[in-house]
Amino acid sequence: MNRITHTFQTLRMQGRKALIGYLTVGDPNLKTSERNIRLALASGLDILELGVPFSDPTADGPSIQAAGQRALASGVNLKQILAMAARLRRTSKVPMILFSYANPLFRYGYDALCRDAARAGLDGFLVVDLPFEESAELRVPMKRHGLLFIQLIAPTTSPERARRLLAEADGFVYYILVKGVTGTRKRIVFDTKKNIDRLRTCTALPIAAGFGISDGEQARAAARHADAVVVGSALVEAARAGRLAKLVRELATAVHKA
């Protein structure tokens, strides 16, 4: 069984929610980034998203944009990211998802990528700018290599569309909480309950909620309705400020107790 599915099953049996954390790989360089990722894993992440930096991140806010710029300036590439994933896999059983824009994956070559990612111990991909309609090209080799294609659902996605998209989804659903780019927000108008309840009628998969969550309080509020909470920009900022472990512990406590 895929580690993602296994993790959600285990957590569901324990009656716990999951904390999913995103970090841009290579920010500010490969070595520091690997240390931060290990720190986050040790502090309570249930699932890890490894962010592939991209020159033109059209769905990201200032924090992840800047992280990507720093990572690219340090010269990191997908090959090195896969090698890091393999190193992490030697010591961790946490599910790992490659979080990327389409072009770096496309340039690597979808077949070669799926082979190398599976070998490195990755469990799935989340591709921000690859909507369902364009995804077949990637989903076919992913399936062959036992990787899960994580489907994003937005507040703008109609229930009919969600049902169609989720018919072939696997692992979990990533529900985007806000209309906008990634990044922390002081106040999120959470229609979380209504939207997630509606999404439950479209799928039996676990639902992870993300975009805009930055602290324990927001995470707890989201975790009350979702099965998992995703935090990205806030982790990137915390890593910069040297308080990553503290934030991950705070978030994990909030999510696990929700």
Add this chain to the structure above:
Amino acid sequence: MKHEPDARGHFGPYGGRYVAETLMPALIELEQAYRKAMKDPAFNKLFHAILRDYVGRPSPLYLAERLTKAYGGARLYLKREDLNHTGAHKINNTIGQALLARRMGKTRLMAETGAGQHGVATATAAALFGMECEVFMGTEDIRRQAPNVQRMQFLGATVHPVHSGTATLKDAMSEAMRAWVARVDDTFYVIGSVAGPHPYPSMVRAFQSVIGTEARAQILEKTGCLPNMVIACVGGGSNAAGIFSAFLDDTKVRLVGVEAAGFGIRTGKHAASIGAGRIGILHGAKSYLLQDDDGQVQNAHSVSAGLDYPGVGPQHAHWADSARVKYCSITDTEALRAFDDLTRLEGILPALESSHALAEAKKRARKLGARATIVINLSGRGDKDLDNIMAYKQKHRKQ
């Protein structure tokens, strides 16, 4: 040859819709509204009435006799898009999209701009229809196209400076896409080229096809036959797609798209996505793209802000593969010489973008011979470029 994309916006392997899920419903809604509008005679009537009475269409097709003599060969006809209201072809498209926005009940227009021509054209349409307007523009372009920034502001638009990346058109477009995600309910994103996700490439071409339709009828009227060649510059490729569209089935008419070679293709500082790029995915579509081996988008370079973009419209990629259109490139220096030629010989100041098409005509006129005719799309006027040209000439005088 098929000219329309498939149901999901693919031109062969190119095009499509590579955007975040948040935008997908908006694109599907846009596509449906667009299809409906194009079938509505009232919409088309209104669009063409505005093009006639407000934009000043049809734009003339002008036989440039002194330029023809100087270039020593084919008769050179200029399609005078520079005479349109706001000074470039861009207005054809923004009128079309603003009308569509109004039909869809959107109250805000948003645009990216490089040279500022599309920004000005969008701000103009917004003023005309009483809509709010926001324009995203790279700080580097704000510097080299200052007059257009002021024009947009006078027209009531808010200009957002974009500092990220190279601070040019590519980054302006990325920022516009981010802003659109946040305001997708009430905002219509007016893309200025035949680029971006479906339906933009075919929609923008449709609104710009008026250039080709007019040019074809005009050349037939003036000469009694079709031209041997049609030349247009290609950044994203909207003026080229617009003029080519009427000649696609005239297989004897050679179509030539001119990319910006900047300092020269071999220097790596250019904007020739078709000439020197590889297939990739950027800003919602699959097409030729300037990128490194890791799939990171590379910076384009051109003296012309409107051509300074590392990608190209997906249909151009398809035309390049099928060889229906031949693509070549012109350096900064060649374009500036052509700018001087037209200015001195005809009293017409061409935009630096259009100067690339003129420079290509210079190379081909003699070989085609005096009995041949070339139609050159003079896509815009050069007033916006004067400071930039002056600076360039001062910098390169000693070299």
